[in-house]
Amino acid sequence: MSQAPTLQRGIAPVSFADFSRDFDGFSKALGDSFARYGFAVVADHGIPQDRIDLALRSAKQFFALPEETKLKYKLPVMGQRGYTPFGIETAKGHAHYDLKEFWHVGRDLPEGHRYRDHMPDNVWPDADAPGFHKNVGWLYGALDAMGFKVLEAIAVWLGLDRHFFETTVSEGNSILRLLHYPPVPKDGPHIRAGAHEDINVITLLLGAEEAGLEVKEKDGSWLAINPPPGSLVINIGDMLQRLTNHRLPSTTHRVVNPSPERRGFARYSTPFFLHFNSDYLIETLPNCVDAEHPDRYPTPITANEYLQERLREIKLA
Known part of the structure; x- marks a missing residue:
């Protein structure tokens, strides 16, 4: 199986082209990267760059609006749409809020859907950012x-049916x-x-691609993630770590402030947080438990219960 060139002291990118020409090899390379780092870099993902650029342009257009205009789209219940x-999200266990503002888009649901009590409708700022x-x-x-x-x-990679996750997400x-x-503009307690x-x-x-993302290694050091242009960086979240009994780790990461020569530049990114269906029961996979790896989570929890618990910890609920 072919792979893109290895990054210097970093994560070797996996080519998504191998998804169709060598799926087993792709699965092994991707899973091994997740098992080692909790992260993987995927090159050649095939999502059209011109469409990505249009979405990013719309985001920049919105964030450039006056504060009073942006606040029209702040919902009474924060965090999900x-x-x-600025000044809201604070990492769990931290005293200082993150230096960022953001916009959330969620899944559109039909009228009467059983999740509508906790998955509200999206709001769209097209009146102020056309095409958004x-x-x-x-x-x-x-x-x-x-x-x-x-x-x-x-x-x-986990030894499950290839389509195991389809109905769960x-x-x-x-x-x-x-x-x-x-x-x-200057040093301070916030990052x-x-x-x-x-x-x-x-x-x-x-x-x-803009420097700043770092992943915590097992020895406590920080590894900078600087992927090739146009790559996807993918990481394991706590829900999958729990489901797999830590066979796939959810790794600590951060975005540090820029070096002095880059302090005048903004950073934009578009993470997509993929979630289980709200009523999916996160229960440890049997093939991830053995005598050497006892079940860390004997009490299952639904995805929505787990999400709400964690959102409260980071001041988004």
Whole structure:
């Protein structure tokens, strides 16, 4: 199986072209990277760059609006739809909030759907940022579809049926987050994103080329993630770590402030947090438990119960 060139002291990218020409090899390379780092870099993902650029342009257009305009789209219940301003999200266990503002897009549900009590309708700022709905809505669908394919490879790596995850995430409370980290004029106690783990199943990230993303190694050191342009950075979230009894780790990561020569530049990225269906019971997979690896989570929990518990910890609920 072919692979893209290895990064210097980093994670070797896996070519998504192998998904169709050598699926077993792709599955092994991807799963091995997740098992080692909790992260993987996927090159040649095939999501059209021009459409990604349009979505990013819409995000930049929105974030450039006056604060009073953006606040029109801040919902009474924060965190899951619309705009979240600066000074809100704080990494679990941290005293200082992150230096970022963001926009959330979630899954559209039909009237009467059983999840509508906790998955509200999206809001769209097209009156102030024309084309936002079309461009950003498209990116949500593209990353959701890619997440399904990544989970196919993970399922095979875990020794499960290739389509095991399809029914577990088909209506999940998955979130596309458009992130804006502004320029950082001086040193201070706040950083762009404090050290944390993701709550969800897997996260698919576009826009990691701008330096700052770091992953905590097992020895406590920090590994910078600087992927080739146009790559996807994907990581395991706490829900999948729990399901697999830590066979796939949810690794601590952060976004540090830029070096002095880059302080005048903003950073934009678009993580897609893929979630289980709200009523999916996260119960340790039997083939991830043995005498050497006893079940860490003997009491199962639904995906939504787990999500709400964690959102409260980071001040988004």
